[in-house]
Amino acid sequence: MINKKNVFLLFLLCSILISSCSEKKVSHEANNIEFNQLNIDTIAYIDGDTTRPSCKLKMKLEYPVKASDKAMLDTLQKIFIETSLGNQYLNNNFEAAANAYAKSYIDDYLKLSKEFDSDDYMNSFSFNYEESLQSQIYFNEDGFLNYSLDVFSYTGGAHGMGGTSCYAIYLKETKLLSIDEIFPYSSMSGIGEMIVAQILKDRDLKSTAQLTEDGFFSIEEIMPTDNFYFDKEGITWIYNPYQIAVFSLGEIKVTLKWEMLKNLILDNSPVKEFVESNT
Numbered sequence: 001m002i003n004k005k006n007v008f009l010l011f012l013l014c015s016i017l018i019s020s021c022s023e024k025k026v027s028h029e030a031n032n033i034e035f036n037q038l039n040i041d042t043i044a045y046i047d048g049d050t051t052r053p054s055c056k057l058k059m060k061l062e063y064p065v066k067a068s069d070k071a072m073l074d075t076l077q078k079i080f081i082e083t084s085l086g087n088q089y090l091n092n093n094f095e096a097a098a099n100a101y102a103k104s105y106i107d108d109y110l111k112l113s114k115e116f117d118s119d120d121y122m123n124s125f126s127f128n129y130e131e132s133l134q135s136q137i138y139f140n141e142d143g144f145l146n147y148s149l150d151v152f153s154y155t156g157g158a159h160g161m162g163g164t165s166c167y168a169i170y171l172k173e174t175k176l177l178s179i180d181e182i183f184p185y186s187s188m189s190g191i192g193e194m195i196v197a198q199i200l201k202d203r204d205l206k207s208t209a210q211l212t213e214d215g216f217f218s219i220e221e222i223m224p225t226d227n228f229y230f231d232k233e234g235i236t237w238i239y240n241p242y243q244i245a246v247f248s249l250g251e252i253k254v255t256l257k258w259e260m261l262k263n264l265i266l267d268n269s270p271v272k273e274f275v276e277s278n279t
Helices: 070-084 094-112 185-202 207-212 257-264 274-276
Strands: 001-013 013-024 035-043 052-065 129-141 146-154 160-172 229-231 234-239 252-255
Touching: 013 146, 035 094, 052 070, 070 129, 070 146, 070 160, 070 229, 146 207, 146 229, 160 229, 160 234, 185 207, 185 252, 185 257, 234 257, 252 257, 257 274
Parallel strands: 052 129
Antiparallel strands: 001 013, 013 035, 035 052, 129 146, 146 160, 229 234, 234 252
16 A cells, blocks of 8 residues: 655745655565655755756655564664664654655755855756665565665765665664674684685686776775675675775675685674574
8 A cells, every 4th residue: 555645846945845755565574574665755946946956855765664563663663763864863753754854954955055155056066966865675584684775965076975884683682783793803804805705706807906906995904894784695795985996886795605604603693593594
């Protein structure tokens, strides 16, 4: 069932705000968790003039609306609000938090526009702002929930900036997992070497010197991070632009199979039994 709410040509301060908002169910119902998807598409023009610069915000966010018990659902929604929108919105439900985020984005843009003369902000290339947020459920089985948030922002200049943040939730305790709850610190360097080897394999290269030529840097410092998600096959790390390579190479995604890593997992790790049952 889809509930849609549409608002057109709303006037906010001295701007025209063209906005649509919709919500629908999405199918990720393992672990007895159901999700909705919230869509917000908003454009606000300076001084109510559609020939002048604007800010555009697009949000396509999935969030939990049903869980095995209310305590779990409340905690999950707080995790999704904090990771997707920020902890300043934790006192709201998810839909209200998303709408508050959208209003804040527009208000901040209009406030900033007043600091420029009309000749400055009439330059559409320098003052047309854009932002998009999109979340995705990667894995929702066997007591684990993995998802990501893709964010893109343009605030003038040669190009915008984007990045992906990944989150893994251990549902038995309804908490986010960090990498040091899966692997001991002593194994991180070795896993880093495995990650580099996988990057070489994925790019059909033979040496780290070739990686450097392609635009990678600080290769000897590449390590596993908390920016990961996993499924029954393995664990995937995402390295965002400028993190281990030049901007033009974009996002670097590296997957290592559990078969390669299972002997390194902490004995008391929440994923230990999960990995053993899938390898």
